[in-house]
Structure formats: C-alpha cells, structure tokens
Amino acid sequence: MEAENKASCADKQCPFHGHLKLRGRSFKGYVTKKFPRRVVIEFERIIFIPKFERHMKKKTKIHARLPDCMKHSIEIGDYIEVRECRPLSKIIHFCAFKKIRSVNCTEKKIQPVETKAKGEKK
Structure with a gap:
C-alpha cells in the first residue's frame, strides 16, 4: 500500500511523502465534515466543575x-487519529495520521422519512 501511495502523492504537506513534521499532541475522533484538503474531527472529553462537584461531557x-x-480512504463517520504539526493556516494545526476504524455500510445509509402534507389523511 505504501508503494502505490508513493507514486500518487505529490503533496508537500504530507507527513509520509512530504516535508511536514508531526510532533506534540495527538487525538482520536470521528470525522464530521470532509473538505478537499481538510477534515473536521469531533470527540468528547469529560471536565470537572468544582462549583457543583460534578463531571460534564464536552465536545471538541x-x-x-x-x-x-489519504483523501480517498477517509470518509465521514470514520474514527481517525490526528497529530499536531506546525500551523498550516489560521485554523489548521493538526494533520490526519491514520485511520483506525471505518464507518459500517449500514450506518452510512440514511433512511427516508415519510411526511404527510397538511390536510392529508392516511
């Protein structure tokens, strides 16, 4: 797999075939949005609120x-790992490193919802 990617990847900002160095923090999360050269991942974390002495879930x-x-192998709903790199733009400071788990085909299909119009009886 690495050999076939070597020929097809001419990306300078690729951590495997380009000059981008990965260092620092790494996170794992689900892909919620996919753009041509960017993905948005989301994961939950638990924080402690001292005033109420309780824990709360927050999304990041x-x-x-x-x-x-990696463009064709990652889809919306996949569980991936990202690692920190130098700031590539205003909001991009991480790079997709590897795909851990893919979304099941059954979860990916969206079932149509039946709606009835106003005044229509079944």
Missing part, C-alpha cells in the same frame, strides 16, 4: 489537514 472540534494519499 479540530480541523486537520487531509493528505492527498
């Missing part, structure tokens, strides 16, 4: 660079 969204060699 991270924008990550999507290398050309």
Whole structure:
C-alpha cells in the first residue's frame, strides 16, 4: 500500500511523502465534515466543575489537514487519529495520521422519512 501511495502523492504537506513534521499532541475522533484538503474531527472529553462537584461531557472540534494519499480512504463517520504539526493556516494545526476504524455500510445509509402534507389523511 505504501508503494502505490508513493507514486500518487505529490503533496508537500504530507507527513509520509512530504516535508511536514508531526510532533506534540495527538487525538482520536470521528470525522464530521470532509473538505478537499481538510477534515473536521469531533470527540468528547469529560471536565470537572468544582462549583457543583460534578463531571460534564464536552465536545471538541479540530480541523486537520487531509493528505492527498489519504483523501480517498477517509470518509465521514470514520474514527481517525490526528497529530499536531506546525500551523498550516489560521485554523489548521493538526494533520490526519491514520485511520483506525471505518464507518459500517449500514450506518452510512440514511433512511427516508415519510411526511404527510397538511390536510392529508392516511
């Protein structure tokens, strides 16, 4: 797989075939949006609120660079790992590193919802 990606990836900002160095923090999350060269991942974290002495779940969204060699393998709903890199733009400070788990085909299909018009009886 690495050999076929080598020929097809001419991306300078690819951590595997280009000059982009990965360092620092890494996160795992689900892909919520996909753009031509960027993905948005979302994951939950638990924080402690001292005033109420309780824990609360919060969601975090991270924008990550999507290398050309991984563009066709990552879809919306996949569970991926991203790692920190130098700031590539105003909002992109991470790069997609590897795909951990793909979305099931059954979860991907959206069932149509039947709606009835006003005044229509079934």
